[in-house]
Amino acid sequence: MKVKIHVRRGAAGRQYYQTYEVEVEDPRITVLDLLIKVREDLDGTLSMRYACRMGVCGACAMVINGVPRLACATKLSDLGTSEIFVGPLPNRNIIKDLVTD
Amino acid sequence: MEVLEYDVVVVGSGLAGLRAAVAAALRGAAVAVVTKVAGPRSHSISAEGGMAAVVHPNKTGDSYELHAYDTVKGGDFLVDQEAAITLAYEAPKEVHFLDSIGVPWNKDPDGTFSLRQFGGMSKPRTVFAKDKTGFYIMSAIYKHVKGFSNIHLYEEHLVTRLVVKGGAFHGVVAYDMRRGELRGFAAPAGVVATGGGGRMYRLTTMGFLNTGEMYGYAMRAGLALRDMEFVQWHPTALVPAGVLISEAARAEGAYLVNRHGERFMKRYAPERMELAPRDVVSRAIYLECLKGNGFVHESGLCYVGLDIRHLDPERVKQRLPLLLELSKTYAGVNPLNELIPVRPAVHYFMGGIMTDIEGRALDRDGNWVRGLWAAGEAASTGVHGANRLGSNSLAECAVWGRLAGEAAAAYARGRRPAGELVAEAVKAEEERINGLLRREGGGESVRGLLKELQNLMEGGGGIVRSERASVEALKKLTDLRGRLNNVRISDGGRIYNMELREVLELEGMLLAAETVLLGALLRQESRGAHYRVDFQNRDDRRWLVHSVYFLYGGNVMTKQRPVNVTRWMPEARRY
Ligand SMILES: Cc1cc2nc3c(=O)[nH]c(=O)nc-3n(C[C@H](O)[C@H](O)[C@H](O)COP(=O)(O)OP(=O)(O)OC[C@H]3O[C@@H](n4cnc5c(N)ncnc54)[C@H](O)[C@@H]3O)c2cc1C
Ligand code: FES
Numbered sequence: 001m002k003v004k005i006h007v008r009r010g011a012a013g014r015q016y017y018q019t020y021e022v023e024v025e026d027p028r029i030t031v032l033d034l035l036i037k038v039r040e041d042l043d044g045t046l047s048m049r050y051a052c053r054m055g056v057c058g059a060c061a062m063v064i065n066g067v068p069r070l071a072c073a074t075k076l077s078d079l080g081t082s083e084i085f086v087g088p089l090p091n092r093n094i095i096k097d098l099v100t101d
Numbered sequence: 102m103e104v105l106e107y108d109v110v111v112v113g114s115g116l117a118g119l120r121a122a123v124a125a126a127l128r129g130a131a132v133a134v135v136t137k138v139a140g141p142r143s144h145s146i147s148a149e150g151g152m153a154a155v156v157h158p159n160k161t162g163d164s165y166e167l168h169a170y171d172t173v174k175g176g177d178f179l180v181d182q183e184a185a186i187t188l189a190y191e192a193p194k195e196v197h198f199l200d201s202i203g204v205p206w207n208k209d210p211d212g213t214f215s216l217r218q219f220g221g222m223s224k225p226r227t228v229f230a231k232d233k234t235g236f237y238i239m240s241a242i243y244k245h246v247k248g249f250s251n252i253h254l255y256e257e258h259l260v261t262r263l264v265v266k267g268g269a270f271h272g273v274v275a276y277d278m279r280r281g282e283l284r285g286f287a288a289p290a291g292v293v294a295t296g297g298g299g300r301m302y303r304l305t306t307m308g309f310l311n312t313g314e315m316y317g318y319a320m321r322a323g324l325a326l327r328d329m330e331f332v333q334w335h336p337t338a339l340v341p342a343g344v345l346i347s348e349a350a351r352a353e354g355a356y357l358v359n360r361h362g363e364r365f366m367k368r369y370a371p372e373r374m375e376l377a378p379r380d381v382v383s384r385a386i387y388l389e390c391l392k393g394n395g396f397v398h399e400s401g402l403c404y405v406g407l408d409i410r411h412l413d414p415e416r417v418k419q420r421l422p423l424l425l426e427l428s429k430t431y432a433g434v435n436p437l438n439e440l441i442p443v444r445p446a447v448h449y450f451m452g453g454i455m456t457d458i459e460g461r462a463l464d465r466d467g468n469w470v471r472g473l474w475a476a477g478e479a480a481s482t483g484v485h486g487a488n489r490l491g492s493n494s495l496a497e498c499a500v501w502g503r504l505a506g507e508a509a510a511a512y513a514r515g516r517r518p519a520g521e522l523v524a525e526a527v528k529a530e531e532e533r534i535n536g537l538l539r540r541e542g543g544g545e546s547v548r549g550l551l552k553e554l555q556n557l558m559e560g561g562g563g564i565v566r567s568e569r570a571s572v573e574a575l576k577k578l579t580d581l582r583g584r585l586n587n588v589r590i591s592d593g594g595r596i597y598n599m600e601l602r603e604v605l606e607l608e609g610m611l612l613a614a615e616t617v618l619l620g621a622l623l624r625q626e627s628r629g630a631h632y633r634v635d636f637q638n639r640d641d642r643r644w645l646v647h648s649v650y651f652l653y654g655g656n657v658m659t660k661q662r663p664v665n666v667t668r669w670m671p672e673a674r675r676y
Contacts, residue, residue, distance in 0.1 A: 011596075028433060040548045044600045045592035049139065052308040054344045054427060056236055057142040073430055095279050096597040 001027065001082060005034060007046065008087035012094045018043075024076065031084065032060050032071035048098040062098050063087045102531070104285035104524045107133040107253075108513035109506070110273055111292045112260050112315070115143035116235075116495060117477025118294035119242045120195075120502030121509070125292075126249045128510035133286050134252060135275050137259045137310060137602075141243035144296055144308045145498065148235025149347035149423060151227040152199075152495035154192035156214050163224040165189040170669060172493060175221035175378050176451075176486020177629035177639065178671035179328070179647070179664055184458045184484040186668075188493065188500055195499035196228055203241045205230050207420070217352040219491040221378035221676070227492040232349045232423045234495065257597075258284065260315070261534075261605050263293070263322040263473075264526045268464075270473035272523040274530045278602065281595030283531050287523040289516035290472045290509035293319065293462065294502065297450040297478040301614050302562075303555040304446040306338050306345035314609025315479060316616070319454050320657070321609075324473075325465040326650040327481040327662070328452035329613070330620025331630045333489055334564050336382040338446030340404040342431045346443055348491040350424055351375040353416070356408040357382070358440065359394040365405075373676040380488045380630045381676060383445040387564045390444075398442060406440030445564060451489050451630065452616075453481040455649060460505040465651035467662070472512060474505035483647070483665070487629020537604060538595070543587035547603045550581055550588065554607070554614060557581075562617045567634045571622035578618060582611050615657045616650040623659065624648065641671050 005020045020038045032050055039046050048071075051059040055073035064074055064086050076082070092100035109125045111118045114136035122132045136143070155163045168189035173180045196214070200206060206228050207215040216225035230237040246252050258275035264287075265271070272287040298313015299305035316326055336357070337346045351357070357375050359365045369385040370377035377385075389395050390403035398404055409417060409424075414437050418425065428436045454475040455463045460482060462473040477498040484497060561574020585607060590600045620631075626640035627633050646661040 039599070043591075044546065044548065044603075045594075047592075047597040047599050051138060051142045051310050052144070052147045053342075054147060054308075055430065056233070056423075057140075057146050057308070059139070059142050075430075096594075099279075099597050101279075 003034065003076065003082045003084065005038060006085045007097070009046070009097045011096055015094070027075070027077040029076050030072050031064055031074045031076065031086065034076065034084070035071060035086070047096045061089055063089060102283070102285070102524065102527055104287055104520050104527060105133065106518040106520055107131045107286060107288040109290045109292065109509045110135060110286045110288040111294060112136070112273060113143065113294035113296060113477070113479065114138060114254065115145035115294060115296050115477060115498065116238060116242065117479070117498035117502040118143070118292070119246050120499050121292040121294060121476055121506030122246055122252050123242070123249070124503040124506030125510035126252045128507060130251065130510035130513055132252045133255060133288065135255045135258045135260055135273060135286055137257060139256045141239040143239065144311050145235050146239040147308060147345070148238070148495055149232045149345060150219065150349035150352065151217055151229030151234050151492045152192070152196060152499070153219065153222065153227050153490070153492040154196045154496055155189060155226050156193045156196055156228060157216070160213060161216065161224045161226065163226055167223060168226060171222050172484065172490055173486070173669055174674060175490040176488050177674055178641070178645065179486030179628060181458060181483030181665040182667045182669060183665060184482045187458055188484050188496060191500040192496040195496065195503065199238055199241065199499065202245045204237050207231065217349060218376065219348055219352055220373070220376045220382065221490040227352070229349065232347050232421045238495065255284070259602055259605060261318065262526060262530055263291070263318060264523050265322040265470055265473070266522060268468065269471040271519045274523070274527050276534070276602070276605070278597050281598070283527050283534065285523040285527040287518035287520045288513065289518055290513040291474070292505045292509050293454060293473070293475040293479055294477045295479040298610065298613055299447045301554060301610055301617070302447040302558050304338065304343045304559070306335055306343055306446050306448045312606040312610055313450070313613050314606040316453065317609030317612030320612055320650065320652045323464055324462055324470060325455040326452060326616055327455035327647050328620070329450070329616035329650055330624055330648060331451035331487050332447055332562060332617060333379055333449040333451060333630050334383040334445040335448035336379055336386055336445050337407055337443040339427060339432050340398050340402050340442040340444050341400040343446045344427055344431045345448070346407060346424055346427065346441060350407060350409060350421060353420060354412055357386070358406045358408050359389050360396050361394065365389050365394065370676040377676040378488055378490060383564055384632060386445055396442065402444060404442045404444040407443045408440055409436050410438060449489055449494060450478060451481070451485040451487065453479050456480050456482050458482055459508060460501045465649060465660070474509055476501040476505040487631060534601070538590055538593070538601065540589065543589045545584050545587045545589065547588050547600055547607055550584060551603070551607060553577070553581060554610065558614055558617065562621045565632050565634055566621045568622060571618055575615070575618050575622065578611065578615055585611065612657065619650070619657060619659055620648045645671065
C-alpha cells in the first residue's frame, strides 16, 4: 500500500509542506515508524523528536490529521486513510520542522 | 563561543543524573545538568517493574546481607561484593527519599510498601508504583529538580567531549541542538550518567536515545571501561517491536509457555521457574526456539507466549495497566484472553565506565581521574557482575547518583573551574564538527551504517556467542570504522541537525561496540549473560576476573583486573 505523508516543515515564518511517499506492508505500522522510514530512506534532514517509542515519554507529540497525538501510539490503521498530514504542536515556537520549544 | 562555569557538571538527566544533581545542589554547589533529551524523557522514564530495596526486613524475614548475596550470585560471582553491600544498605534510604518527593509507591492496607518478588531475588523486596515505576519517579524528581535555583538544565545538548587533562576533569563540550552552536561547560567536578547503549543492537527494549556513545567518548578522554561483554537480554520483549513487558508480569505469577503449551522453564530452572535470573530465562527461550518449540511470527522472529490468563483480571488491571496497554497497541493482543508474544531483546549494559565503589571514574591503571564520577547504567561499579538482577538498576541509579553528587560537591568546594582549558577544547571540537559538516562526497549514509552495526552486534555479541561469530563481527566492525569517514551529512544547517547528532553518536558507538565484541571473543568461558557455545562452563580458575578496556594509540586494548571476593566464595549457580 502507498502512503502519502505531508509534513509541515521549516522554521517559524518559513513553513511549507513537503510530501513523501512510503510503501507500507502492514497497516498496523505507527506514524512514528513511518516518519522514521522517511528519515532513513528518503530524507535525513527531517527533524523531529522521539525517544521511548512506547507511548510513555511524550517526545513524539505532534499534530496528526488535525489532532495532537503521540506518533508512536498512533497506527496507520487508526487513521482510516492512507493520506497523512503531520505538523508541529500548535502555539509554540518552532525550532525546526516538527521540533518546538 | 560560550563557556559557562559551574561547580559540578552532570552529564545525563536520567534517574542517576538528576539524583546526583539534587545531592550536589543540597550541598550548595552550582550545578549544570547537560543532557541530550528534553524534559523528563530520559530512558529511566520507561522503567516499569520497580526498585529493589530491603525496606521492611521484618515483614518478609529479609536482610541487607541477603539482598547483597542474591546480587552476587545473580551476577555469577563477578560482582565486587562490597559494592553489592553498599547497594543493599543504601537503597532503602533512596526509596524513602523518593517517597518524600512524591513518588506514589504502591502500599499495602497496613501502610507498608507493597513488595514484588523479582527474578533471582530470594524474597519479595521490589517496591513499585504500578508497572510505571520509572514514569512516576522521573515525573517527581524532574519537578523536584526544577525547584532548585542552583540547578540549571541544558537540554538537547549532546556532549561530544569530556575535557580531561593532567589526570583531572575540567568540563565538557556540548552541541546545543536548538541553537546549533557548541558550548563549553567548565567545572572542577563532573558526574557522567549517560545510561546504556541498547541501540547498538537491532532488538532492544531501550529508547532511541540510548545510543551509548559516551562509552566511546570516555575512552577517548583516557577513562577505562570494564566488563563490556556482559550485555543483558531481557526475556520478555514484545514481538516484533521490542517494547518491554516488565518482569513484574512474572512476579505477579505469569507463565512462559512454548508452542506445545508447556511451561518449559521447568526443564531449565526447576525451582525458580519463570523467576530465574534473566540470563537463564533468555537462554531458555533461545534454546526452545532452536529446538523448534517456539512460535514463528510473520516477521520471521521466533517467540514464546507469556500467559497471564490464569491471573485475576481485576488485579491485573490494578497492578499491570501498562502491560495491557502495550500488548494491545504494539502486538494487537488482549492478554486477558490471549498469549502475549515475547522474545529476548537487549535491555541493560552491566559494564560501563570503570569506577571504584564510591563511583569515582578510573583510568586503565585504576587511578582516579580527579574530579570525575560516573553513576547509573553508564558506570561499572562492579555491582552487577555478569548479570544484573531485575529492579537493582533503579536502586543503583539512585544510590550512586547520590553518592557521586555529594562527593562531587564536596570536591568542588574551594576549587575553581579552568575556563581557558575548556575554551580550547570547544575550539578544537568546533573545527572537527565544521569538518564533518563540510565534508563533500562520500556515499555512506549514517543510518545505513547504524543498521549494519546493529546486525553485526547481534551476530557477534548476541545471547549465544562463539569465537567464529565474534571474529567475523569484529572484521565487519573494522570495515564500518573505515566507512564512517565517508558518511555524508545531507542537512547543511546547524539547528537541530539530527544527522550530525547521529554521526557523532555513531563515532562513540563503534568504539563501544568494539569493546563488547572483543570481550565476547576473549572471554573463554560462559558466565552470566556471556554464553559461549565453544566454552559452555564457568571457569573460575582462569576467568574470575574483570575485563578492562581502554584506548592506546587510537586502538582498543584490554587487560584484566581481579574481582573483590570478600564475603562469599563462588559456588555453582542453580535456580
Ligand atoms: C523498558 C525498560 C524498563 C526498565 N524497568 C526497570 C525496572 O523496573 N527496574 C529497574 O531497576 N530497572 C529497570 N530498567 C533499567 C533502568 O531503567 C535503567 O538502567 C536506568 O533507568 C538507567 O538510568 P540512568 O540514569 O543511568 O540513564 P538514562 O535514564 O538512560 O539516562 C541517560 C541520560 O544520559 C543522557 N545522555 C546520554 N548520552 C548523552 C550525551 N552524549 N550527551 C548528553 N546527554 C547524554 C540522556 O539524555 C539521558 O538523560 C528498565 C530498562 C528498560 C529499557
Ligand atoms: S516516543 Fe515516547 S511517547 Fe512517543
